[in-house]
Amino acid sequence: MPDVTGAQQLDLAVRQALSRVIDPEIRKPITDLDMVGLISVDQAGRALVGLKLTIVGCPAADTIQRDVVAAASGVPGVTAVDIDLSIMNSDERTALIDKLRGSAPRRSVQFGPDSLTRVYAVTSGKGGVGKSTLTANLAVALAARGLRVGIVDADVYGFSxxxxxGLVDDDGLAVKPTRVGDMILPPVGRDVKVISIGMFIDAAPGSGSAGGAVAWRGPMLHRTIQQFLTDVFFGDLDVLLLDLPPGTGDIAISIGQLLPNAEVIVVTTPQPAAADVAERSGIVARQTGQRIFGVIENMGPLVQADGSLLDLFGSGGGEEVARRLSHGQDAPVPLLASVPLSLELRRGGDAGEPLVLADPSDPASVAIRSVADVIATRGRQLAGRRLGVFPR
Known part of the structure; x- marks a missing residue:
């Protein structure tokens, strides 16, 4: 066995330390991504680390460099750290993309029937029921439990x-994703990977708005959702949530075609009129082959200071939707939670601070986290999936 000098041992120790530095966008060690080149430590303990970024202007560059210096500086015997910064060439980027995709063919839809990721399409019959707020808070609650979570904001017209x-810049525009070749890396907010059409459009000139508008018909909508599911690298997720637009239009049908294995969470408010419309969104999901996982009632009774309940939007709508949607399924559709009307839940959405993190004890937060508990304990379904293991 060749003799390893003290300097070589120190080089190896630095490389081992850098294996704990995680790329904040791809969420993998930079050593696994071939981002670390030559490492050398001189007799004075000064380490030189070759670091290759994926693209020019990489938004995570400062974070990665800071983490590299911190990790290498923590190695006993290292007195200082210098970084030799460079950018991957086209061949290196192609190799990286191939490594990330693995055996999956290019332009293939992720999270299909053979995927171990639990996919939930969050839908509602009408707008204004708090579907996006619930989706975001549910995702954050799941991530806080240690799950790898992603969101596809499929509400193309009303992305929020x-x-x-909190994935917005100082001008209120959505943070842009990073592109590596034909691969899109989704921004990460509150430990959740997110992709949204709002990340690809700018404010209309002179509008004074924080974002532009989308005016597309069916084919363009379908291609957009398909691209989100093919070109965006989410990696290995435990849970993917899709925030669907209200109603039973083109996108709901496209999701049914692209992800027939997705389970559906129907969001409604307590009032009977909303319950009638919410039932239709569940019926359409079932017609595309999807299973209804459960119903969440939002804006439920508010507990007042004197202990009395304020039914501002009526009562019983969630239970009624669950009862109606239970017809035609092998098992009853459960009412997963009734989330009480909450001023703080609305404020958290406006401020980019999800309530489940800002105030876990708030009654609305408790209700949402109870749904996260149910989803988190389901695990990843292996039954009926091809595992790629064969007897010899």
């Missing part, structure tokens, strides 16, 4: 997930 998760 980036703002709710």
């Amino acid at each position: 997930i980036p703002a709710i998760l």
Whole structure:
């Protein structure tokens, strides 16, 4: 066995330390991503680390460099750290993309029937029921439990997930994703990977608005959702949530075609009129082959200071939707939670600070986290999936 000098041992120790530095966008060690080149430590203990970024202007560059210096500086015997910064060439980027995609063919839809990721499409019959707020808070609650979570903001016309998760710049525009070749890396907010059409459009000139508008018809909508599911690298997720637009239009049908294995969470308010419309969104999901996982009632009774309940939007709508949607399924559709009307839940969405993190004890937060508990304990379904293991 060749003799390893003290200097070589120190080089190896630095490389081992850098294996704990995680790329904040791809969420993998930079050593696994071939971002670390030559490492050398001189007799004085000064380490030189070759670091290759994926693209020019990489938004995570400062974070990665800071983490590299911190990790290498923590190695006993290292007195200082210098970084030799460079950018991957086209061949190196192609190799990285191939490594990330693994055996999956290019332009293939992620999270299909053979995926171990639990996919939940959050839908509602009408707008204004708090579907996006619930989706974002549910995702954050799941991530806080240690799950790897992603969101596809499929509400192309009324996108709001980036703002709710604080993924906006100083001008109020959604943070842009990073592109590596034909691969899109989703921004991460509150430990949740997010992609939204709002990340690809700018404010209309002179509008004074924080974002532009989308005026697309069916084919363009379908291609957009398909691109989100093919070109965006989410990696290995435990849970993917899709925030669907209200109603039973093109996008709901496209999701049913692209992800027939997705389970559906129907959001409604307590009032009977909302319950009638919410039932239709669940019926359409079932017609595309999806299973209804459960119902969440939002804006439920508010507990007042004297202990009395204020039914501002009526009562019983969630239970009624669950009862109606239970017809035609092998098992009853449960009412997963009744989330009480909450001023703080609304404020958290406006401020980009999800309530489940800002105030876990708030009654609305408790209700949402109870749904996260149910989802988190389900695990990843292996039954009927191809595992790629064969007897010899």
